[in-house]
Amino acid sequence: MPGKRLSELAALVGGTVRGEGSATITGAAPLGEAGPGDVSFAAGKKHAGLISKTRAAAVVVRDAGGAPDGLNLILVENPEIAFARILGVLRPQTLPAPGVHPGAEVHPGAKLGAGVSVQAFAVVEDGASVGDRTVLFPGAYVGRGAEIGPDCVIYPGVAIREGCRIGARVIIHCNSVIGSDGFGYARDRAKYIKMPQAGIVRIGDDVEIGACVTIDRATMGETVVGRGTKIDNLVQIAHNVKVGEDTVLVAQAAIAGSARVGSRVQVGGQSGVNGHISIGDDVGIGARSGVAQDVPPRSIYTGYPAIPHADWLRAQNVYSKLPELKKKIAELEKRIAELEADKAEKE
Amino acid sequence: MPGKRLSELAALVGGTVRGEGSATITGAAPLGEAGPGDVSFAAGKKHAGLISKTRAAAVVVRDAGGAPDGLNLILVENPEIAFARILGVLRPQTLPAPGVHPGAEVHPGAKLGAGVSVQAFAVVEDGASVGDRTVLFPGAYVGRGAEIGPDCVIYPGVAIREGCRIGARVIIHCNSVIGSDGFGYARDRAKYIKMPQAGIVRIGDDVEIGACVTIDRATMGETVVGRGTKIDNLVQIAHNVKVGEDTVLVAQAAIAGSARVGSRVQVGGQSGVNGHISIGDDVGIGARSGVAQDVPPRSIYTGYPAIPHADWLRAQNVYSKLPELKKKIAELEKRIAELEADKAEKE
């Protein structure tokens, strides 16, 4: 790992050095694990206690408060973003070089942009196009007429089915599937007749999609994931779903068919959203929740069926005391019976 | 998209035209989004309000009731099935042409039927057989001695392990895994000794399996998915499970080892079924439910542990009012204490 001077890193993120700008930084580590040569970062209460004891060579912080006197600092507005940039420089990812590997299969009717990398056993079908500098790792599959924007990274085993549209700077991790058929059938008494799934999936710019994610194509029209949205591993997005911008779907979440999820929404891990409902903008859905009805903007819902988070906390609080409550009721009943007996006696 | 006359489409589905049979249909869209040239369909209350306002060129319906006078109609017994067929004609899927791609790897000891398509980087191992007209997309894997029936579509990245049996007209979407080892171990104090998983998976005719689905091979004997069953994305089926016919497993559902799921069952999304239990025929399991015990035929169960749906609705209804209930109990207790105090005073 090549070293960088602290002053160089500070300049990179528009920060100012407190301490020794000439210090050499060779690595990066969390505050509690950092050693000599490592840069780290501190933000929020979680780090407040750790910074006084860190062995890091330098720490990226918003202000010097709490940092011991001898500790080198980079002072910057948003330490987490600055650290992300520094980490990218100290530990750069090596992507495959441009060029089409002789073991790849690119159809003559496909269009490849400048500087594209197509690795061994990747397939680009007829009529598909791949934007400038995009990387297709080994075994990636791009179906007929699919379009991928520039500067994307498509990891091994990803399948992008025919006709789907992927924006710019999109990252798709290994073995995810974009554009599988939606789960739609017509009923013929007990039998299911397949409804053709003739639509596509459209993925906006700057979306990141985890590993083994499945996003189904629309029956007609488009399944949409908006710009900047981040999708964790093993998430399911059904046909005709519309997901807004800068939304986060945590691992194993599932959005059922034709649901709408707004922008700047956070859907917790292992949560589910019913089909044909609508979640407003700026909503938070707790982990392991099941959303059965529309959720208004700027609200937090939890539980199954999901209810406003505060209500859920209250109900949950009583839930664990149900056995006591039951006992209490039995006791009250006894006391009432005594009062009634007493009354009967006197009459 | 080549156009079709409305009368042609009506003939295709055995329907009758009301209106202009010579109208040209070039596309298909949902009732609320359809424009000139589009055919749509209406069935059920959901569509009743939309049909009066649709801009579609024609609508497939069961009867003319509710449809405005000028609107072209195809009248047919089951509009949804008719529409599925029409959509398949208007937007036909282009499958790869028959033939073995020079970049595919087919073992000399494998048998390929007539009109089979084996695309680049697909693998067919020794002793495996692939039925007539079946398509293996790029990167599909067929293990030793596996048998695939005719007219199947095996999408990119699907792995069918050794010895498994796939019926006719089966569709398996990208990156699904058929025949991975069951999760079985013998305990040697704290350590786990692998139990060989020597059985297979048998998939019936007309089954459709979504993307990133995992179906484990039996320890001994067979894991079975019956004819006509439809499996959504990211579903888990453990070793030795038997699933009946025309059953539906929605996304992220999981069936644990040796469980039996009947025919015409619907298992909701993100639900789980315990190992070694039995779900009867014609059962519905609500979304996000956990079935811990046998479920009798023709019943609907929900919740975790799953109970009859009506009971669950009643319990769930009280659940959200638990804090009020607790308050009420405290209030009653106070009133009893007052009565008791009064009684004590008088004695």
Added chain:
Amino acid sequence: MPGKRLSELAALVGGTVRGEGSATITGAAPLGEAGPGDVSFAAGKKHAGLISKTRAAAVVVRDAGGAPDGLNLILVENPEIAFARILGVLRPQTLPAPGVHPGAEVHPGAKLGAGVSVQAFAVVEDGASVGDRTVLFPGAYVGRGAEIGPDCVIYPGVAIREGCRIGARVIIHCNSVIGSDGFGYARDRAKYIKMPQAGIVRIGDDVEIGACVTIDRATMGETVVGRGTKIDNLVQIAHNVKVGEDTVLVAQAAIAGSARVGSRVQVGGQSGVNGHISIGDDVGIGARSGVAQDVPPRSIYTGYPAIPHADWLRAQNVYSKLPELKKKIAELEKRIAELEADKAEKE
């Protein structure tokens, strides 16, 4: 299937024969399904009733109690382990032969041990190393500088990303992903800035990983899965998680970022563990549970949020009777009102 003499099988597992040691065993089957020629095993109450009626040629048991007089037995300390070994001999798995397939892509800078098998369309990138006798099935991917130990089996479509470390005798089933980027972002108001994920995944010896499992690389440092741990299909392990030894994660479980799971822990299917919490050694987590806080060693937790299992059972028991409880409270209220009315009348 070649036959074995019962006495040979008994010798293999260090057991003793009761009955006809020269009997020929040609297959293996569960007690209830076994027929002539089959060996089976019996352990625990589940099998006690079946052994009297079995048609098996021989049964592996701990003691002869309950077995009918004419039935051949192998007597052995741990029948399940003995049966696992016997099954492996009767139904051996045929792995691909050693050698590098001409259709594989091994970088000249990669190191392959003795007896390694690299099948068609598998990729081993620069600087990666593969241990002696390890098998890479078709389409397996080993990233730059990744290290795989000896005697591993890496099934079709598995992706092991750059720099990850896999121990000895590790089995990874189809389409699993080791070392995908962790789900980490810095917030810039509503937007998410990708935090580089510069760490790796380290998998210990004798780990088995199911199909479509995702294990994310650490942001910095390592995501760790300890020796002997067994992971079922579709499990999610987030960045920086540490899982101990001989732990079991059942299908569709998810461990969120930076959580610690101890040794000899069992996490039930579809359960989730929150980020940054710690589960002690020898813990059991019930199926479909959501663990929101630290769990002490040697305890059993269930529910969401997970509570001690006994408490959960009690609360769950009341839960299903909530409607009755509510009715009871209404009835008590009425009786109190009558007592109060009576008191008021008398005053």
